[in-house]
Amino acid sequence: MASQSHLSYSQRAQKHPHPLVRRLFEIAERKKTNVVLSADLTTTRDLLAIADSLGPHIAVLKTHIDIVSDFGPATVEGLAQLAQRHDFLLFEDRKFVDIGNTVQKQYRGGALRIHEWAHIVNATILPGEGIIQALDQSIRDGGISERGILILAEMTSKGSLAVGEYTRISVEIARKYPQSVLGFVSTTELSSHSPSATRDEDFVVFTTGVNMSSKGDALGQQYQTPTTAMAGGSDFLIAGRGIYAAADPVSAVQEYQKAGWEAYERRVGSASG
Numbered sequence: 001m002a003s004q005s006h007l008s009y010s011q012r013a014q015k016h017p018h019p020l021v022r023r024l025f026e027i028a029e030r031k032k033t034n035v036v037l038s039a040d041l042t043t044t045r046d047l048l049a050i051a052d053s054l055g056p057h058i059a060v061l062k063t064h065i066d067i068v069s070d071f072g073p074a075t076v077e078g079l080a081q082l083a084q085r086h087d088f089l090l091f092e093d094r095k096f097v098d099i100g101n102t103v104q105k106q107y108r109g110g111a112l113r114i115h116e117w118a119h120i121v122n123a124t125i126l127p128g129e130g131i132i133q134a135l136d137q138s139i140r141d142g143g144i145s146e147r148g149i150l151i152l153a154e155m156t157s158k159g160s161l162a163v164g165e166y167t168r169i170s171v172e173i174a175r176k177y178p179q180s181v182l183g184f185v186s187t188t189e190l191s192s193h194s195p196s197a198t199r200d201e202d203f204v205v206f207t208t209g210v211n212m213s214s215k216g217d218a219l220g221q222q223y224q225t226p227t228t229a230m231a232g233g234s235d236f237l238i239a240g241r242g243i244y245a246a247a248d249p250v251s252a253v254q255e256y257q258k259a260g261w262e263a264y265e266r267r268v269g270s271a272s273g
């Protein structure tokens with residue numbers, strides 16, 4: 001098995017060639033959390049307030065920065081300060097999907113200047129390999145070592161076409177860009193099933209659609225629990241409404257943190273025991 005998911009985050013941090021993945025695993029271990037908050041709030045004030053109150057319990061804060069109605073320098077500066085204070089990374093769920101030349105401009109420039117503040121971004125391989133090549137080039141030329149890409153290998157919504165051959169090729173392309181591709185957004189661990197998996201490769205698996213109290217929504221979202229996601233080889237659990245829309249978001253994030261961490265310990269413990 002090529003997957004490293006039987007190893008602890010600190011064991012993986014020690015061996016991993018990418019500085020951002022090392023930092024991510026170290027944060028998870030230090031804070032005992034594999035929760036990624038999907039902070040889909042629509043004003044700077046609400047976004048920063050939730051990032052501040054839940055920050056101590058999360059490893060990564062995921063944003064959709066284009067839904068923030070009053071986006072500006074205060075949004076980005078506030079997020080960067082809170083990421084520093086509470087020791088978490090920033091992941092912009094931008095889902096790039098265009099030709100390489102356009103994507104470079106969307107990543108580095110424009111009003112959002114994503115490359116300046118987001119440690120992690122994601123992209124789909126729908127346009128072909130050029131999109132990843134373009135982002136990889138921007139990262140390598142960008143002069144900031146702690147930047148990386150997650151390839152959108154699967155989606156959680158009903159009827160998703162990100163399956164089969166698309167998912168398989170996502171893994172193949174990921175292997176060609178070790179300096180910038182950190183892993184995948186997917187519902188389960190993918191790379192170890194592939195015939196060309198190498199023994200030491202270690203892709204990080206981020207799983208969206210995690211919710212402890214609902215099975216889905218009216219618009220096609222489909223959920224799994226922290227326990228099933230971790231058992232399927234996920235490394236980081238992305239939860240949005242299950243946490244920020246709960247009556248008490250601080251208690252909710254603590255519940256997800258506990259469930260995610262216990263499931264992780266069971267996985268690592270059962271592999272070594």
Ligand code: 5BU
Pocket residue numbers: 038040064093152154155156157185208209210211221238239240241242
């Ligand atoms: P929710 O409130 O936990 O359902 O939010 C899920 C978040 O993850 C939301 O920001 C989506 O845009 C994002 N998402 C997803 O739900 N499913 C996917 O396959 C991908 C992203 Br990729």
